[in-house]
Each structure stands twice: as C-alpha cells, then as structure tokens.
Amino acid sequence: MTAHAKSDPSLIEPHEFLTDEFRINPFPIYQRLREYDPVYQDKFQNRWIISRYExxxxxxxxxxxxxxxVYNPHGKFKFGSDTTLGQTLNELGEGNDYIWLRGLVAGEFVGKRLEKRIPLIEQTAHKIIQEFMATAREDQRAGHTVTGQVELVSQFSARFPIRVIAGMLGLPEEDNSYFEAVYDRIFAGGGYGREHFRQGVAARDELFAYLDPLLDDRLVNPREDLLSTFCHAEKDGEKMSREQMRGYVALLLVGGGDTTHKAIDAMWWNLLRNPEQYELVRENPELMDRVFTEMLRFDGSNHWQRRRTKVEVEIGDKVLPVGATAWLGLGSGNRDEQVFNEPDTFNIFRNDLYFGKELRTGYWSENCASHLGFGQETHFCMGYALARQEAVVASCMLMDALKNPRLADVPNEGIAFPPPGRGGVRGLQHLEIEFDIF
Ligand code: HEM
Structure with missing residues (x-):
C-alpha cells in the first residue's frame, strides 16, 4: 500500500490488487471498497469491481x-480459444445453447441421481483415508514421527473430488493419478502470462486426445455415465460436437475438482482455528453442514465472477458503458456488514445466514441472507449439491479417522489466492494436521 492509501483509506489504487498482501488477505481492501467506492473502476485491469452484497x-x-x-456468439471470436478448458457453457450467455448444455447434466448432481452416487463418494473418501492412515501409522512405527501426521491438501483433498467426478464421468479408475496430474497442469495454465497459458493448453490437448477413444467407445457402447450422456444427447436432431463434449469433461474435472478440494481444506482450517466450534461439531456431526455453509460465506473458494454489460448501466453515481466488464466480488459481498453481523468472525451459529440447502435468490427472510459462494440466479453453481455432499461426507469421515486433530506448528499463509505462477481458485497450498494414533 502506498503512503497515500495508508493515510487516506478512501484512495484505492489499482496496484493494491496485485500485492502479496491482497493475495493473502483481501478483506481490508474489500471493506474500503464497500465503504468508499462500491462500484470501483480499475483502469489498470479495465474492469469495474462491485463489492456490496445488494x-x-x-x-x-x-x-x-x-x-x-464472454464473447458475442456472432462476433469474430472463436469459442474456446481463450481458455484452457476449451469450449464450455461457461463462455455462453443465457440463450438456448446454454440452457440445453446445462440441462443435459445438471440433474445428475442433485436429488435422487445424486443419492445414487453416495456409495461412490463414501468409497472414494474411505480409500484415500485408509492410504494416508497407513502411511501415518508406518511413519510413527518407524520412529519418523512422534504422532500421527497428514498433509491434508496433497494426501486427501487434491485427490478426492477429482476421483469422484472422474468416476461419474466414467473415466477408468486406474488412470486416477493421471487426472489428478493433468488437472493440476491445466490449472497452472491460468497463471499470469502467455507461457503458462501455452502449457495449460498443451495439457488440455493431451487430455482431449486421451478422451477421444473413450468417447468413440461410448458412441457404440453406452453406459450409465456422463460420457455416454454427452455422446447421445440430442436437441432438434442435433448432437453435441466433439469439441463441446471434450470441453464439458474438462469443465467438470477442473470446475468440480479444484473448488471442492479447496472447500474441504477451508472447512478444516477454520474448524481447527476455532477448536470450541470443532468440539461441538464432533459431538454433533450434523453441524458439519453448517460448517460448509459458513465456510462459503467466510472465505469460499470463489471470490469473483465476471459479467458484461449489454447496455449502458448506472449504478449509484457511476455509469458503466456498453461492453464493460463487471467483476462481482462474491468474497466481499459475503463480508458485507449491512447484511452480516460481525462479518469477519467465523461462526457456524450466526443467525443472519441462511443455513438450509442453498438458495439462489438472496434472502430467505428479512435479516437472513444466503451466502454468495455459489453465485446466484441463472448461473448458480451446477454442482452445489454434489459439492456439499462430498465436503460434508468426507469431513465427517475425516473427523472419525483423525483423533484429537490439531494444526501442526509449521508456517502456513492460510487461505489465499494462488501465487502468480498458478491458476485456480482461492485456497490453502498445504495444511499439516497432527492427530493421535492409538
Ligand atoms: C464448493 C465447491 C464449489 C464452489 C465454491 C463453486 C462455485 C461456483 C460459482 C460461484 C459459480 C457461479 C458462476 C457464475 O456466477 O457465473 C459456479 C458455477 C458452476 N459450477 Fe460450481 N462450485 C463448486 C463446485 C462445483 C462442482 C462440484 C461442479 C461440478 C459438478 C461445479 C460445476 C459448475 C458449473 C458447470 C458451473 C456453471 C453453471 C452455469 O453457468 O450455469 N461446481 N460454481
């Protein structure tokens, strides 16, 4: 922060968003934005930052x-050319193609069809927990450690949701470690600069080449998996293109993997830093659902979503021109003091947050609002129920396995945006936990 900004908090300068301070703890700047400049024009990054909940x-x-x-479908841009995921519904607006693509699989992630996936979720979590518990026991027996130890990010969360979504897609289980590696490389493509992008695209193209024989197979031998859904979907006699199928797989692997993985880490980070709340959850595991909800409000994995103006729009005393990019600051709206009391406190018992099973329309009742962690309205997260199911089931299983868990005494910058060399959403880079082994 410059001397100016320090002496006058209302002076917000574009470079403040590029500092390491902001990467780790953006909340003080969010607070200044809400108070002094809620529709902030960042001329350096050519965007308008919207920071208030309302x-x-x-x-x-x-x-x-x-x-x-992101593109005008009738304009000069080629779909999928500016993202490491290829062609996905994320690039589309709200028209018929978008509605069709979302409708194709949205039903797979909720209700009865999600219930059918619970055994996959439980077995996947169980297997990974058994693996790291065996390592922890062996390390203690061999005298390498004096207590149980797990690095939750690499030994559990970075593996679990990606395996679940790969299972739902129908990808071969024996290739799980390949998906874990390739999704990491695609993410790295979101890092700052063209070289990262080039490497991310190379990883994506490799994944697409791997997928092609599987898609060819499902065209003639359909199974009960999402690859088969893509291959046989039809709208007015038209099928999905190969590019759309490939992009959908990349979107689900990456979108469904990274966000949920970081959500699980964040739940554990917050619980272990609030041991009195952890104790209550341990006594009553049903409270884990509340942990998930409050985590998404307090510091969820997704702080930003972009929108483009179709016409000139006035918000407060600002005018956004046609074609302007608005960055919706979900992480800031979730800390808006006009909506949440003591917003900077992690509290699973707060009474101003809607703790039911997701609400895409803002308020449940007066003084009881939904978090913004899954977005809202039309593009509300498609995997919201799956993510909750995975995070809550896995965290309860982890709670059974890890006796007397505590944060290991090693440096940890905490939940942060990825460093400049990496893409992906906000989360922990590592999380060392110690526990008792009897
Ligand atoms: C805790 C975990 C998750 C978080 C925090 C999260 C967050 C979000 C957010 C904020 C959006 C809104 C995008 C917008 O406003 O434009 C979104 C959309 C989306 N999410 Fe998630 N997500 C999570 C898990 C998942 C999972 C598990 C899947 C896959 C099964 C998934 C698939 C999608 C898709 C496909 C969209 C685009 C929906 C549309 O445009 O209609 N997400 N997610």
Missing amino acids: DIRAIYKDNNRFTRA
Whole structure:
C-alpha cells in the first residue's frame, strides 16, 4: 500500500490488487471498497469491481442488462480459444445453447441421481483415508514421527473430488493419478502470462486426445455415465460436437475438482482455528453442514465472477458503458456488514445466514441472507449439491479417522489466492494436521 492509501483509506489504487498482501488477505481492501467506492473502476485491469452484497444481487438478477457471455456468439471470436478448458457453457450467455448444455447434466448432481452416487463418494473418501492412515501409522512405527501426521491438501483433498467426478464421468479408475496430474497442469495454465497459458493448453490437448477413444467407445457402447450422456444427447436432431463434449469433461474435472478440494481444506482450517466450534461439531456431526455453509460465506473458494454489460448501466453515481466488464466480488459481498453481523468472525451459529440447502435468490427472510459462494440466479453453481455432499461426507469421515486433530506448528499463509505462477481458485497450498494414533 502506498503512503497515500495508508493515510487516506478512501484512495484505492489499482496496484493494491496485485500485492502479496491482497493475495493473502483481501478483506481490508474489500471493506474500503464497500465503504468508499462500491462500484470501483480499475483502469489498470479495465474492469469495474462491485463489492456490496445488494449490488451483486441486483446484477445477478438482471439478465437484460448483463450477460455472462464472454464473447458475442456472432462476433469474430472463436469459442474456446481463450481458455484452457476449451469450449464450455461457461463462455455462453443465457440463450438456448446454454440452457440445453446445462440441462443435459445438471440433474445428475442433485436429488435422487445424486443419492445414487453416495456409495461412490463414501468409497472414494474411505480409500484415500485408509492410504494416508497407513502411511501415518508406518511413519510413527518407524520412529519418523512422534504422532500421527497428514498433509491434508496433497494426501486427501487434491485427490478426492477429482476421483469422484472422474468416476461419474466414467473415466477408468486406474488412470486416477493421471487426472489428478493433468488437472493440476491445466490449472497452472491460468497463471499470469502467455507461457503458462501455452502449457495449460498443451495439457488440455493431451487430455482431449486421451478422451477421444473413450468417447468413440461410448458412441457404440453406452453406459450409465456422463460420457455416454454427452455422446447421445440430442436437441432438434442435433448432437453435441466433439469439441463441446471434450470441453464439458474438462469443465467438470477442473470446475468440480479444484473448488471442492479447496472447500474441504477451508472447512478444516477454520474448524481447527476455532477448536470450541470443532468440539461441538464432533459431538454433533450434523453441524458439519453448517460448517460448509459458513465456510462459503467466510472465505469460499470463489471470490469473483465476471459479467458484461449489454447496455449502458448506472449504478449509484457511476455509469458503466456498453461492453464493460463487471467483476462481482462474491468474497466481499459475503463480508458485507449491512447484511452480516460481525462479518469477519467465523461462526457456524450466526443467525443472519441462511443455513438450509442453498438458495439462489438472496434472502430467505428479512435479516437472513444466503451466502454468495455459489453465485446466484441463472448461473448458480451446477454442482452445489454434489459439492456439499462430498465436503460434508468426507469431513465427517475425516473427523472419525483423525483423533484429537490439531494444526501442526509449521508456517502456513492460510487461505489465499494462488501465487502468480498458478491458476485456480482461492485456497490453502498445504495444511499439516497432527492427530493421535492409538
Ligand atoms: C464448493 C465447491 C464449489 C464452489 C465454491 C463453486 C462455485 C461456483 C460459482 C460461484 C459459480 C457461479 C458462476 C457464475 O456466477 O457465473 C459456479 C458455477 C458452476 N459450477 Fe460450481 N462450485 C463448486 C463446485 C462445483 C462442482 C462440484 C461442479 C461440478 C459438478 C461445479 C460445476 C459448475 C458449473 C458447470 C458451473 C456453471 C453453471 C452455469 O453457468 O450455469 N461446481 N460454481
């Protein structure tokens, strides 16, 4: 922060968003944005930052004046050319193609069809927990450690959701470690600069080449998996293109993997830093659902979503021109003091947050609002119920396995945006936990 900004908190400068301080703890800047400049024009990055809950809600509801489409479908851009995921519904606005693509698989992640996946979720978590518990026991027996130890990120969370989604897609289980590695490389493609992007695209193209024979197979031998759904989906006699199928797989692997993995880490980080709340959850595991919800409000994995103006839009005393990019600050809206009391406190018993099973329309009742961690309205996260199921089931199983868990005394910057060389969402780089082995 410059001397200016320090002496006058209302002076927000674009480079403040590029500092390591912001990467780790963006909340003080979010607070200044909400107070002094809630519709902030960042001329350096050519964007408008929207930081108050109500303004974010209003934009989410307003498909007439805002769109999620990054390209004009009739314009000169080639779909999938500017993302390491290829062609996905994330690039589309709100039209028929988008509705069709979302509708194809959205039902797989909720309700009865999700219930059918619970055994896959439980077995996957159980297997990974057994693996790291065996290592921890062996390390203690051999005298390498004096107590149980697990590095939760690499030994559990970075592996678990990706294996679940790979299982749902119908990808071969024996290739799980390949998916874990390739998704990591695709993410690295989101790092700052063209070289990272080039490497991410190379990883994606490798994944696409791997997928092609599997897609060819499902065209003639359909199974009960998402690859088969893609191969046989039809709208007015038209099928999905190969590019759309490949992109959908990349979107689900990456979108469903990284976010949920970081959510599980964040739940454990917050619980272990609030041991009195952990104790209550241990006594009553049903509270784990509350941990998931409050984690998404307090510091969820997704702090930003972009929208583009279709017309000139006035918000407060600012005017956004046509084609402007608005960055919706979900992480800031979730800490808005006009909506949540003591927003900087992690509290699974707060009474101003809606703790039911997700709400895409803002308020449950007066003084009881939904978190913004899954977005809102039309593009509300498609995997919301799957993510909750995975994170809650896995955390309860971890709670059974890890007796008397505590944070190991090693440096940890905590939940942060990825460093410049990496893409991906906000989360922990590592999380060492010690526990008792009897
Ligand atoms: C805790 C974990 C998760 C978080 C925090 C999260 C967050 C989000 C957010 C904020 C959006 C809104 C995008 C927007 O406003 O444009 C979104 C959309 C989406 N999410 Fe998630 N997500 C999570 C888990 C998942 C999972 C497990 C899947 C896959 C099964 C998934 C698939 C998607 C898809 C496909 C979209 C785009 C939906 C659309 O545009 O209609 N997400 N997610």
